[in-house]
Amino acid sequence: MTFPVVGMIGGGQLARMTHEAGIPLGIRFKLLSDTPQDSAAQVVNEVVIGDHRDLETLRAFARGCDVITFDHEHVPTEHLRALEADGIPVRPGPDALVHAQDKGVMRAKLTEIGVACPRHRLVAGPADVAAFAEEGDGFPVVLKTVRGGYDGKGVWVIKGADDPAVAEPFKAGVDVLAEEKVDFVRELAANVVRSPHGQAVAYPVVESRQVAGVCDTVIAPAPDLGHDLALQAERMALTIAKELGVVGHLAVELFQTRDGRILVNELAMRPHNSGHWSMDGAVTSQFANHVRAVLDLPLGDPRPRQPWTVMVNVLGGDYPDMYPAYLHCMARDPQLKIHMYGKDVKPGRKVGHVNTYGDDLDDVLERATHAAHYLRGTITE
Amino acid sequence: MTFPVVGMIGGGQLARMTHEAGIPLGIRFKLLSDTPQDSAAQVVNEVVIGDHRDLETLRAFARGCDVITFDHEHVPTEHLRALEADGIPVRPGPDALVHAQDKGVMRAKLTEIGVACPRHRLVAGPADVAAFAEEGDGFPVVLKTVRGGYDGKGVWVIKGADDPAVAEPFKAGVDVLAEEKVDFVRELAANVVRSPHGQAVAYPVVESRQVAGVCDTVIAPAPDLGHDLALQAERMALTIAKELGVVGHLAVELFQTRDGRILVNELAMRPHNSGHWSMDGAVTSQFANHVRAVLDLPLGDPRPRQPWTVMVNVLGGDYPDMYPAYLHCMARDPQLKIHMYGKDVKPGRKVGHVNTYGDDLDDVLERATHAAHYLRGTITE
Known part of the structure; x- marks a missing residue:
């Protein structure tokens, strides 16, 4: 064999x-x-x-x-x-992966290849931050350590020059990136998969709703996203995958701005929370396509199997044991798809997600939200 | 936890x-x-x-x-x-499982609860076989050892009283069942899942096409099966599950006779080859529902996600290594679902299966058949 x-x-x-x-x-x-x-x-x-x-x-x-x-x-x-x-x-190789490891390298590269990003600059201390703010629309300014952040960690929103938090990011001993605080109406994600021989597939662009900096709900495809913006986001992700030499899954987290632009927020070069809907909602899941890509096998069809799929994360809540909640959730919705990770429950920790799909977005959204909240223990009926 | x-x-x-x-x-x-x-x-x-x-x-x-x-x-x-x-x-418990272990016990029980079976009788030797034939429509007669048979093994078709094969089944030291050779137009399978608290779900009745006694192709749902016959087959399976106290998945293999009846051929109390289509074709797969049933969790929706799903088994062929064939199969059909079992290839051995689904049965059937035959090595383009 x-x-x-x-x-x-x-x-x-x-x-x-x-x-x-x-x-x-x-x-x-x-x-x-x-x-x-x-x-x-x-x-x-x-x-x-x-x-x-x-x-x-x-x-x-x-x-x-x-x-x-x-x-x-x-x-x-x-x-x-x-x-x-x-x-x-x-796969992905180090030359590609560094762009998902270091936000400074990522911003420099995306700017070089003409992909729209928030205004940004590496800063060495509070004085640089004040200068960065002054050259743009002032405060607030977002500061990020270039390495090590995730799920809202390693990110600070600085409200003014005298905000004491401005000193925090510089304590970690890694470079700090200042970025404009983007006035966005929502967050989107464009997920693509690319193989070593250059084949690439694009999943439909999704809407990603965050709660306290953590992904909470993903709707596939993003509702009311115009064809032009969707195409622009997909092309952006495919361009990044190609220009950075990504192999495997690439998630491009995006801001949709109030004035109708699309800006890149973050990159991840692995299957991503914004692609979990594909496990039950797409012909080929992001995980299956990641495996196929790293083995240089032809990629599978990324298209959805029905009009709407919704994913809601199951975060650790007050109850340490979620298994008893299966009875109610499964009986209430025989089409519900539960994905638990075998992790101990800690408050706020991602311990699983649920997927629902169907023709009616309101119904699909209600079912997924109910199940996730019931598993978390925030509702009891 | x-x-x-x-x-x-x-x-x-x-x-x-x-x-x-x-x-x-x-x-x-x-x-x-x-x-x-x-x-x-x-x-x-x-x-x-x-x-x-x-x-x-x-x-x-x-x-x-x-x-x-x-x-x-x-x-x-x-x-x-x-x-x-x-x-x-x-789960299933021994009192239920014995009906899938012993065909003599199974025939007696099904007859007792009024489920239609081929004419049958336990026989002690060739003289009994001749008497059994005489009381019905004569030869051919089917002989089966009551335990240990699968995929056509442990089954003999006896052409006449002087057929030398008539002595074979009696050499194994287990009871032998004689059955009429049913004049069937095709084989069907009714798959149901039942939980300890008595909930049961029925998958659509499928057509199962055998080659040399081994399941080759399954079409879900069975084409051109009238509503009444489909309902009759589903009810038969649900009745068997209930009366025998089955917990978990039950596959009821059926003959559809030329004169429009449905007769039970075999039972299996576990996920079954005739249900593999459900992995990609149904809302909840037979495997997921089997797990839910043995844990006494509410069962998932067994309905198909699209009009047609076809499964074709991948049998071991001349080539010991099927992995290189992935390139062609995946490139030809990005919607193809491959399921390989990690088994060494031996001629005729079931080493995997493929699923396809869609709106057009001819297309779905062609794609699955092509992929399975290409993986087997019986076609090269």
Whole structure:
């Protein structure tokens, strides 16, 4: 058998769901996980426990893998270059991945290739921040550490020159990026998948609703998005994938501004929360297409199977055990799709998501929202 | 966390696909498998290697499982009773499962509850077979060993009283059942799932096309099946599930006779080849519903997501390695759904299946058939 072995670095839910998508393809999965309790480590047969920041651990893990891919962006770029030098295909490769690891590198590159971004500049301290504000529309200004942030962490909104928070980002010892606070009407995401031989597919552009900086609800496709804007967003994502040499799934988080423009917020080079709807809503899920891309297999059809799909994240709430809630949720909605990650419940932690689909957006949205809130314990009927 | 542990006995592809369906529910899976190379053993985290015919192995395996279910019917009935006596829920239970293990018991029970079967009788030797033929329409007569047969094995068609094959079935040392050779126009299958609290769902009745006694193609729903016959077949399956106390998936293989009747051929109390189409074609797959049933969770919607779904089995052919064929199959049909089982290719062995779906049956049938034959190596373009 020449069925390949995919080496997945990181044991989170993205690895778990990628494994799930790889099973029907007969692909062997090997996982490098921090602990045996990690989300993916519970459901994969071949699990290596080790530190993804240690090059020798990575090298030992990579032996016997035909290709390496990722659950997260935290492997040091120089280690990825070392693996490549050893002859292991790393997908996405370090030259692409650095744009998802470092927001400063990302902003510079997108600007270079003509993709619209918020106004931005690397800043060295509070004085730079004040100067950046003055050259634009003043405060508020957004500050981000260029590495290490996620789900609203590593991001500060500075209200004025005398805002004491302005000193915070500079304490982390990493570069800090200042950005205009975009006046957006909503957030969108354009998800595309690209293979080494250059084939690419685009999922429909989705609307992503955040609560407290964390993705809460995704609607596919984004309601009332004009054809021109949708096409512009898809082209933007396909251009980024090509120009940055991305292999695998690329999520481009976007702002739709009040004055009708589309600006890039963040990039992720792996399956992404804004693509979870595709597991039940698209012909080929983002996870299946990520696997196909990293193996350089022809990509699957990304189109939706019905007019509307809604995903709502299940966040940890007050109840440590969500299983009893299955009874009510499943009985209420026999079409509901539950995806739990096997993670311990902690307040605010993403522990699962639900998908619903159908012809009537109001109905689909109500069903997904109800189920997620019932699982969280914020409603009891 | 009270998320339950499902103990699956048997490491075949049905266990593999049941595990795949259990992952999104956050269900922990524990597998008892003959070897670490078995289909499911490759993709499950907790694997115990052991003999399912040994009671102490079963008892040790069952500790730490909340419920036991099966990939096959080969666990001795008395061992299942012992596990039940130990307090382990066994689903389906031994009193139900015996009807899928022993065709003599099955025929007697179905006749008792008024479900139409081919004319049949337990026979002790060739003289009994001749008498059975004489009382009906003569030869041919079908002989089956009551235990141990599958995919056409353990079945003989006896052409006349002097057919030397008539002695064969009696050599195995198990009871032999004689049945009329039914004059059928096609084979159908009615798949239902039943939970301990008595909820049941029925999948649409499918047409199952056999080649050399092995399921080759399944069309969902069965084309040109009248509403009355479809309803009759569904009711038959629901009646059997209820009267036999089945928990989990029940497949009822049926003959549609030339004179317009429906007769039961075989029963299987586990996910079944005739239900594989549901993985991509139904709102809830047979595997997901089997998991929900054995955990006594409310069942999911069994309805199809589009007018037609076709499944074609991938049988081992001349080429030992099917992976290179992915390139052509995936490029030709981006909507194709491949399901491979991680099994070594042997001629005639079921090593995977493909699903296609859509609005046009001819197109859907052509795409699935092409892909399966290309993977088998019987066509090269």
